[in-house]
Amino acid sequence: MKFFTEENLELAHEIIGRYPKPRSAMIPLLHLAQEQEGWVNDDAMTEIAELLGTTSAEVLGTCSFYEMFKRKPVGKYVINICTTMSCALMGAGDLMKHAESRLGLKSGGSTPDGLFTLEGAECQAACTEAPCLQVNYRHQYRVTPDQFDQLVEDLASSDSDIPKHGVLSQIRQHIPEDKFVGSTPPEDVVSAPVWLNEDGGRE
Amino acid sequence: MSESTPSEISVTINGVQVEAEPGEMLIAAADRAGVHIPRFCYHERMSPVGMCRMCLVDVDTGRGPMLQPSCMVPVADGMSVNTESEDTKRAQEGILEFLLVNHPLDCPVCDKGGECPLQDQTMAYGPGESRFVEEKRHYEKPIPISDLVHLDRERCILCDRCTRFADEVAGDPLIHFTERGNATQVLTFPDEPFSSYFSGNTVQICPVGALTAAPYRFKARPWDLEQVESTCTTCSMGCRVAVESSRNELVRYLGVDVESVNHGWLCDKGRFNFESTNSSHRITTPLTRDNDDPRQLLGSDWGSALALAAEAIQQAGPGRVGLIGGSRLTNEDAYAWSKFAKSVLGTDNVDAQLGDGLSAEVVLALPLATIAEACNADTVLVVGPDIKEELAILHLRLRGAATKGQTKVVEIGSTPTGIEPYAHRSIRCAPGESAKALSELLASDDPLAAQLKQGSLVVVIGRASLAESEEPTLSLAASIRAELPHATFLPALRRGNVRGALDMGLAPGILPGRTRLDQPSPALSANWNTVPTTKGLNTTEMLRAAASGDLDTLILVGADPLSDFPDRNLAAEAIQKVKTLIAVDTFITDSVAQADVVLPATAYGEQGGTTTNIEGRISRLTQKITATGSARDDWMIATELAWRLGGDLRLGSKEEIWREIEQVAPSHSGVTLERVESSEAHEGILVQRSSIELDLPAPGTPPVADGYGLRLVSGRKLWDAATTTTYSPSLQPLAEAAALRVHPNDLQRLGISSGTDVRVISTRSTEIITAIADDSIERGTAMLPFNQPGGGANRFIDAAAMVNDIRIETV
Numbered sequence A: 001m002k003f004f005t006e007e008n009l010e011l012a013h014e015i016i017g018r019y020p021k022p023r024s025a026m027i028p029l030l031h032l033a034q035e036q037e038g039w040v041n042d043d044a045m046t047e048i049a050e051l052l053g054t055t056s057a058e059v060l061g062t063c064s065f066y067e068m069f070k071r072k073p074v075g076k077y078v079i080n081i082c083t084t085m086s087c088a089l090m091g092a093g094d095l096m097k098h099a100e101s102r103l104g105l106k107s108g109g110s111t112p113d114g115l116f117t118l119e120g121a122e123c124q125a126a127c128t129e130a131p132c133l134q135v136n137y138r139h140q141y142r143v144t145p146d147q148f149d150q151l152v153e154d155l156a157s158s159d160s161d162i163p164k165h166g167v168l169s170q171i172r173q174h175i176p177e178d179k180f181v182g183s184t185p186p187e188d189v190v191s192a193p194v195w196l197n198e199d200g201g202r203e
Numbered sequence B: 001m002s003e004s005t006p007s008e009i010s011v012t013i014n015g016v017q018v019e020a021e022p023g024e025m026l027i028a029a030a031d032r033a034g035v036h037i038p039r040f041c042y043h044e045r046m047s048p049v050g051m052c053r054m055c056l057v058d059v060d061t062g063r064g065p066m067l068q069p070s071c072m073v074p075v076a077d078g079m080s081v082n083t084e085s086e087d088t089k090r091a092q093e094g095i096l097e098f099l100l101v102n103h104p105l106d107c108p109v110c111d112k113g114g115e116c117p118l119q120d121q122t123m124a125y126g127p128g129e130s131r132f133v134e135e136k137r138h139y140e141k142p143i144p145i146s147d148l149v150h151l152d153r154e155r156c157i158l159c160d161r162c163t164r165f166a167d168e169v170a171g172d173p174l175i176h177f178t179e180r181g182n183a184t185q186v187l188t189f190p191d192e193p194f195s196s197y198f199s200g201n202t203v204q205i206c207p208v209g210a211l212t213a214a215p216y217r218f219k220a221r222p223w224d225l226e227q228v229e230s231t232c233t234t235c236s237m238g239c240r241v242a243v244e245s246s247r248n249e250l251v252r253y254l255g256v257d258v259e260s261v262n263h264g265w266l267c268d269k270g271r272f273n274f275e276s277t278n279s280s281h282r283i284t285t286p287l288t289r290d291n292d293d294p295r296q297l298l299g300s301d302w303g304s305a306l307a308l309a310a311e312a313i314q315q316a317g318p319g320r321v322g323l324i325g326g327s328r329l330t331n332e333d334a335y336a337w338s339k340f341a342k343s344v345l346g347t348d349n350v351d352a353q354l355g356d357g358l359s360a361e362v363v364l365a366l367p368l369a370t371i372a373e374a375c376n377a378d379t380v381l382v383v384g385p386d387i388k389e390e391l392a393i394l395h396l397r398l399r400g401a402a403t404k405g406q407t408k409v410v411e412i413g414s415t416p417t418g419i420e421p422y423a424h425r426s427i428r429c430a431p432g433e434s435a436k437a438l439s440e441l442l443a444s445d446d447p448l449a450a451q452l453k454q455g456s457l458v459v460v461i462g463r464a465s466l467a468e469s470e471e472p473t474l475s476l477a478a479s480i481r482a483e484l485p486h487a488t489f490l491p492a493l494r495r496g497n498v499r500g501a502l503d504m505g506l507a508p509g510i511l512p513g514r515t516r517l518d519q520p521s522p523a524l525s526a527n528w529n530t531v532p533t534t535k536g537l538n539t540t541e542m543l544r545a546a547a548s549g550d551l552d553t554l555i556l557v558g559a560d561p562l563s564d565f566p567d568r569n570l571a572a573e574a575i576q577k578v579k580t581l582i583a584v585d586t587f588i589t590d591s592v593a594q595a596d597v598v599l600p601a602t603a604y605g606e607q608g609g610t611t612t613n614i615e616g617r618i619s620r621l622t623q624k625i626t627a628t629g630s631a632r633d634d635w636m637i638a639t640e641l642a643w644r645l646g647g648d649l650r651l652g653s654k655e656e657i658w659r660e661i662e663q664v665a666p667s668h669s670g671v672t673l674e675r676v677e678s679s680e681a682h683e684g685i686l687v688q689r690s691s692i693e694l695d696l697p698a699p700g701t702p703p704v705a706d707g708y709g710l711r712l713v714s715g716r717k718l719w720d721a722a723t724t725t726t727y728s729p730s731l732q733p734l735a736e737a738a739a740l741r742v743h744p745n746d747l748q749r750l751g752i753s754s755g756t757d758v759r760v761i762s763t764r765s766t767e768i769i770t771a772i773a774d775d776s777i778e779r780g781t782a783m784l785p786f787n788q789p790g791g792g793a794n795r796f797i798d799a800a801a802m803v804n805d806i807r808i809e810t811v
Ligand code: SF4
Pocket: B155, B156, B157, B158, B159, B160, B161, B162, B163, B186, B202, B205, B206, B207, B208, B210, B211
């Protein structure tokens, strides 16, 4: 069964074209699949394998290596509460308990309406702002139980600019064709790197 | 570190100076120096990955000793290595303790127990005790990852050997590490089994009992096994194997690493078809027709069966008898039959090939290349059968050369093949027109033309399609000889010892030792009663003669023309017409079932001798078990028959036969019995001499297709209805049912949807077959595998036609 929408399929081909070897596009395509469906299902992996000229097993190998690729359906919003040291000392345990009772589930579960998935996570590199959590990998700092409830309400009423799970960025990256890897062999690149301005300083 | 030229690299291992090659890994240098470093993931035929860390040793490059994985560290001049230091020992203990953390230690019920590197190395280098008291990880035990291989993830130590093999060597990355950290496991994609033609190799190289082979599971314990080195004769590649038996039953083959041939690998067909030798369907006693009910074959005894056979041969006389087959035999057996026919019967109507190969004169006269030369050539041109299907390990070797970038593989053919994914170029041509395609290429300014003309070139040549006569292939050979005179050849012929059979003279016009009838060696003239003076008939001609009543007796030596000859109708007519059909075989094949006298022969594993592979390499076959029932070696049967016909082959044992071959066959002179029995035969003894001059016919052109028909292409698949596959219970289900593949547009034009049954009409037959749309097939072409269960392509093929067309209709 085909997985990608026509639009995404076109995008997939564009992404593949950026690399000298199609296989290099595996992770970008897994992201594209996750963006489309919120998670990566078997059909997606099979189609990616076909597009890249490899086997589904190889795609599964890569996909399953990364915890952030979900191979089971998740809610529109995945909430990761940090449970590592700093956050734990600052009340992450209580926050988790509160979140579980507020959402009516256990860590790792999803709400039946398909809106929320709750997970415990390792350090999110925001230890000074403990306890913290992420919604679809967007940070929320020093979260109190009340703030958590507010957050859930906002998300449920779509009063939030956080995109659904799987969307990496609101802006789609577009790379001009002459910047595709492999289009100019490195030894032929004579111009200055693009991030240098004319006087040689940083832009 | 100093700059070093090749000869200058010298490392000290445990105080002993060792010379090493630049780029060589430390572990390999140590191996050569006789110092064993324990290892799990390192395998000399695959790239190093440093997964298991078992090979840590103290390496000092001037900055003091440091633990480094010896499989990942290339030798450097002046390196000093200690594989027995305190640190090394502690590292080894630590690594083994780690590896055993999750290992179930179910050795008593594990197939690997007794020959397990984990067991052995734990005994030799392990700490003796574990500090791990927690729960080990648990998985369902074992899960089938294909029809032939089972995976026990609890036992897996994640060495990456199987997955590396699948990706790097086989090119079938259908198993892969999934998940991460403690959850890492080898898996296939759901519902996509590890159905690789080479899957059995992973079982052999798995350093633990995580991968087990269905045909061997719980069959034997390693200490019950007896082992001999032999050669696989399933196809003509000649892979070296270790044949293992337990209680006089074959239970396992292992690949043996031979540099010039198989690099230790086997295909699954060669690895697992030992089951057929053990089959209860084997012919165990001579059979003859029941006088009361001629439809029945009845058990008989050797005396009466041989007498009947001899009488029929006698009555027919030399002009009206023919012998077909012999390429499943050892060289010695082939020689005995050759001498029987040519010297005792005085007939030259003998042919080891079944109309599906190349004329013996051509095969024996083409300048031969070795497999190694092919893998080192600038270009390999494949114009023959699908190598992956018919010479599976040659496919691995060529693929290896192509992926390393040292060789460009170019193919010319009319249907997709297993080579395509790694070929530098796949040139498609209409069936029968490969010579034209090549000439066009060479006349063009395509850079490939220059590459073919200048660089070293090996041509793998054979009959790509059995729906074509030999002519197009011979035309191609002729144009290659004319336009690319520097090319050497590897003939891709069908059936195990076909090359040896031709060398032994089992072909019309040929005498043992690659000589023509009119050039017998003095030793041969002295030894043989007579030598036929006129060239006899090949298989096609014999069948034709039989069908028109010009042959009275046909002897089939391990041959099944009804299944293997391209034209079943002709074979059937011939078999029906001959007065007496004598079959010497191991199973009741379609043709054997029609025989009047059936003589049971010994099978693979039950007979010793030698065999010769496609490049002319002679290696040993070793007997491992006793013969089934009263089956006899072919040479004995030939000798007995000769005796009854008043002749004496004067052959008393395989050894004696080899001595005679060495004397009478000019090409084999010097290849003494002593050499054949020495360790030289492990690598094989290459025989490339030939006294036959190459004489190729002028090219012809195939007729133009009529526009309504589809031109038929037919090759063999690895898994088909071949006898040894059919009688191997583990392999038999792998053969797909016959299906005709046609381009979707051609099907649409006829209003046929993919997957439905169609009526296939040729000049020879009309049958119902499932048609499948396949856009990798050229328009105007139809592909039907030659011998799948449920119907072979041979029903549609007219052996007299240069190409064969079929028409399809809705049912
Ligand atoms: S299954 Fe065997 S060969 Fe494969 S990774 Fe595990 S231990 Fe290694």
